[in-house]
Amino acid sequence: MSDETLPQAVDKSAVPEPSGVDLARVALRAAKEQARARGAAAQQKKQARRGGGLRSGARADGRDPMALGAAINRLITERGWETPAAVGGVMGRWPQIVGEDLAKHCVPVRYEEEPDARVLTVQCDSTAWATQLRLLA
Structure with a gap:
């Protein structure tokens, strides 16, 4: 037998053993590939159930959570x-709208919508305050 046909001893020090970081990278790569495969299979199942077509469900609809004010x-x-809420806001915030001094002497009583006008009826303590309010209006 010649030296060429004999198995050669491999020097194991020349090929480094994979370290912990390298092993972790290999395991992570394998896990990502498995996850992609599972995701693709799940997506195909969803499309088959829905009759094809890609739907994400990302569009807003009436069931989405929202802030209380928006609701x-x-x-x-x-x-x-809209109108009753606006009128209620005016009635409830009357002192902030007209000022504390005027609000002590004049209060809103009712709101009416007529075909050609909107009328807010205000009651005043005296005719002097009523006159003052007419001048301010």
Whole structure:
């Protein structure tokens, strides 16, 4: 037998053993590939159930969570309560709108919508305050 046909001893010090970091990279790569495969299979199942077509569900609809103020505004708009809500806001914030001094002597009583005008009826303590309010209006 010649030296060429004999198995050669491999010097194991020339090929480094994979370290912990290298092993972790290999394991992470394998896990990512498995996750991609599972995700692709799940996506195909969803499309088959839905009759094909890609749908993400990312569009907003009536079931999405929203802030309380936005929910109340939406309810007011849907029910057509814009005017009553605005009138209630004026009645409730009357002192901030007209000032504390005027609010002590004049209070809003009712709001009416007529075909050609909107009328806010205000009651005053005296005719002097009523005159003052007419001048300010």
